[in-house]
Amino acid sequence: xxxxxxxxxxxxREAGRIVVTAHVNPDGDALGSSLALYHxxxxxxxxxxxxxxxxxxxxxxxxxxxxxxxxxxxxxxxxDLLVLLDVSMDRVGRVIERCPAPxxxxxxxxxxxxxxxxxxxxxxxxxxxEIVYQLAGALQVVPDKAAATCIYTGMSTDTxxxxxxNTTPFTMRAAADMIEAGAEPHVVSEALxxxxxxxxxxxxxxxxxxxxxxxxxxAGLYIGNDLYETLDTTEGFIDGVRIIDTVRVAxxxxxxxxxxCRVSMRSKGxxxxxxxxxFGGGGHIRAAGCTIEEPLAAAKAKLLAAVEKxx
Amino acid sequence: xxxxxxxxxxxxREAGRIVVTAHVNPDGDALGSSLALYHxxxxxxxxxxxxxxxxxxxxxxxxxxxxxxxxxxxxxxxxDLLVLLDVSMDRVGRVIERCPAPxxxxxxxxxxxxxxxxxxxxxxxxxxxEIVYQLAGALQVVPDKAAATCIYTGMSTDTxxxxxxNTTPFTMRAAADMIEAGAEPHVVSEALxxxxxxxxxxxxxxxxxxxxxxxxxxAGLYIGNDLYETLDTTEGFIDGVRIIDTVRVAxxxxxxxxxxCRVSMRSKGxxxxxxxxxFGGGGHIRAAGCTIEEPLAAAKAKLLAAVEKxx
Numbered sequence: 001x002x003x004x005x006x007x008x009x010x011x012x013r014e015a016g017r018i019v020v021t022a023h024v025n026p027d028g029d030a031l032g033s034s035l036a037l038y039h040x041x042x043x044x045x046x047x048x049x050x051x052x053x054x055x056x057x058x059x060x061x062x063x064x065x066x067x068x069x070x071x072x073x074x075x076x077x078x079x080d081l082l083v084l085l086d087v088s089m090d091r092v093g094r095v096i097e098r099c100p101a102p103x104x105x106x107x108x109x110x111x112x113x114x115x116x117x118x119x120x121x122x123x124x125x126x127x128x129x130e131i132v133y134q135l136a137g138a139l140q141v142v143p144d145k146a147a148a149t150c151i152y153t154g155m156s157t158d159t160x161x162x163x164x165x166n167t168t169p170f171t172m173r174a175a176a177d178m179i180e181a182g183a184e185p186h187v188v189s190e191a192l193x194x195x196x197x198x199x200x201x202x203x204x205x206x207x208x209x210x211x212x213x214x215x216x217x218x219a220g221l222y223i224g225n226d227l228y229e230t231l232d233t234t235e236g237f238i239d240g241v242r243i244i245d246t247v248r249v250a251x252x253x254x255x256x257x258x259x260x261c262r263v264s265m266r267s268k269g270x271x272x273x274x275x276x277x278x279f280g281g282g283g284h285i286r287a288a289g290c291t292i293e294e295p296l297a298a299a300k301a302k303l304l305a306a307v308e309k310x311x
Numbered sequence: 312x313x314x315x316x317x318x319x320x321x322x323x324r325e326a327g328r329i330v331v332t333a334h335v336n337p338d339g340d341a342l343g344s345s346l347a348l349y350h351x352x353x354x355x356x357x358x359x360x361x362x363x364x365x366x367x368x369x370x371x372x373x374x375x376x377x378x379x380x381x382x383x384x385x386x387x388x389x390x391d392l393l394v395l396l397d398v399s400m401d402r403v404g405r406v407i408e409r410c411p412a413p414x415x416x417x418x419x420x421x422x423x424x425x426x427x428x429x430x431x432x433x434x435x436x437x438x439x440x441e442i443v444y445q446l447a448g449a450l451q452v453v454p455d456k457a458a459a460t461c462i463y464t465g466m467s468t469d470t471x472x473x474x475x476x477n478t479t480p481f482t483m484r485a486a487a488d489m490i491e492a493g494a495e496p497h498v499v500s501e502a503l504x505x506x507x508x509x510x511x512x513x514x515x516x517x518x519x520x521x522x523x524x525x526x527x528x529x530a531g532l533y534i535g536n537d538l539y540e541t542l543d544t545t546e547g548f549i550d551g552v553r554i555i556d557t558v559r560v561a562x563x564x565x566x567x568x569x570x571x572c573r574v575s576m577r578s579k580g581x582x583x584x585x586x587x588x589x590f591g592g593g594g595h596i597r598a599a600g601c602t603i604e605e606p607l608a609a610a611k612a613k614l615l616a617a618v619e620k621x622x
Contacts (some may be wrong), residue, residue, distance in 0.1 A: 159496075160500075161473065162472065162473050162486075162496060163472060163496055163497060163500035164496070164497055165495070165496070167496040169487035169488070169490045171487075172483045172484065172486045172487035172490065173483065173484055173487045175473075176480035176481075176482075176483035176484045176487070177480070179478070179479065179483065180480045185470075185473060185475070185476070186474060189474035193554045194554055194556040195554050195556065196555070197523055197527065197530070197555050197556075197557065200518060200521065200551065200552075200554065201518075201521070203518070204515045204516075204517075204519040204521075205515075205519060206515075207512075207514070207515035207518075208512060208515040208516060208519070210508070210511065210512070210515075212508055219508070240511065240515075241511075243504045243505055243506050244505075244506060244507070244508050244511055245505040245506060245507055246508065268501070
């Protein structure tokens with residue numbers, strides 16, 4: 001059932017014991033929104049537990065309250081309300097079965113499955129953290145430095161640090177309020193940009209293998225399984241391809257296991273979601289992905305044939 | 312003579328023919344501020360000329376009005392007012408001698424030489440573009456999309472896209488207004504992030520040579536003259552060093568000609584300006600630079616000795 005922001009705030013006010021969760025493979029918005037809500041609800045005197053059914057990436061260690069996040073264990077969690085943030089019902093792992101409580105879902109993804117008991121969805125918001133910012137207003141709780149840092153981080157990560165097309169005047173004004181409340185842009189950005197020496201070296205090594213074709217309109221990084229196994233992360237690699245001035249489609253192909261290649265594409269104009277769909281994948285016009293069950297060379301040839309036709 | 316923002320606006324209102332200039336080696340704030348003021352003054356019916364005594368980097372080709380910027384030639388320019396933006400009297404090249412008019416200086420650098428006839432200085436602003444934004448208010452001109460894009464670009468570049476510690480709530484709210492007026496964050500950021508394929512390859516090659524010492528506290532990129540001569544740019548290289556998680560001092564050393572090394576340092580805590588000063592350079596606590604008149608190996612040894620003592 002769709003409800004309003006104020007009704008969502010009322011649900012939170014009425015509950016005493018609240019469990020907050022977000023999607024597996026948690027990102028800055030999932031974690032920032034969850035911890036921000038935790039801090040706000042603590043101020044209201046609620047008993048709050050944050051459960052996420054996945055490992056928390058080290059990069060988010062700077063988020064105030066990160067140490068309270070737990071994985072659901074075998075026990076049942078008693079709560080008056082289970083809050084799902086930045087996610088639909090299907091990507092929260094075992095939290096729902098461990099916590100039998102009415103479900104309040106707060107999300108900004110237009111793809112939300114609308115299966116929760118209560119859903120507040122606003123697809124015009126760049127991040128769920130923006131909705132948590134609005135909830136603070138509806139709950140009449142002023143975010144402290146901890147909550148502000150978490151909200152700021154959620155907005156910053158989901159907008160590529162205020163660089164993507166989803167960045168709105170609302171985003172910037174909410175971020176302004178959060179800086180006023182204590183969030184420090186340079187602290188958040190330095191924490192998120194940190195890389196190990198090995199990661200910096202790996203990335204440099206990978207970037208040297210970028211291949212360009214179709215008069216520079218297509219550029220790709222094709223990482224075989226041998227190389228893939230030596231990498232700690234490939235996060236951000238595609239951005240290093242995308243920035244090439246002639247590029248209309250940027251490709252990152254990783255042979256994640258022998259004979260299985262995961263593909264990410266970013267475009268400037270070309271509809272890459274339809275290319276991804278032709279391989280059983282999906283996404284948006286400017287960002288899409290798919291998996292091709294072939295060794296690297298064969299997967300690359302098939303994909304390039306499709307991309308060359310599109311550009 | 313120091314004047315107020317409103318007095319600066321009045322000077323602009325009173326003048327009919329206005330020449331606008333900014334510093335040599337122009338960056339996004341110099342160009343964005345100059346062109347924004349150009350657009351605003353055009354709306355007031357002024358005759359405006361933008362002169363910059365240097366080449367304009369291709370990366371700024373997307374700025375609306377960039378084609379009106381000229382280098383001063385041999386002629387004298389007749390004007391009622393010469394406006395110096397984002398600069399002191401000493402870094403505008405030949406513009407002052409070619410344009411004998413009263414000088415209005417608008418700047419955010421605390422190091423301003425205060426030699427202009429009229430000076431509006433606000434060192435609390437992250438960018439001169441923020442002051443131009445305020446001037447639009449004082450002049451009662453609503454920025455159009457062109458002016459908004461220029462102001463947004465100036466703020467974005469001087470704050471490292473809203474990541475540096477100079478980013479304030481004021482910055483974010485002004486940026487919000489500029490997005491509302493037509494500035495597009497993703498268009499500006501994509502334009503500024505663009506690199507040639509060669510630049511991407513060069514950077515990857517350079518990044519592979521990062522050297523780490525002092526238990527990872529010092530990381531440096533040391534570019535000999537042979538390699539330096541093959542590079543189109545070293546812009547952003549130091550950021551690739553700075554992000555290493557263990558690093559307290561990041562170094563970029565470039566042998567710009569045989570026997571002459573230019574050094575940039577970035578720190579997290581350590582005062583690098585005093586290290587730079589010991590080699591005749593200067594800067595801020597977290598960002599400083601100097602030149603060492605030695606071949607690469609000797610310059611590196613001298614610098615590392617000083618940095619190791621500091622960390």
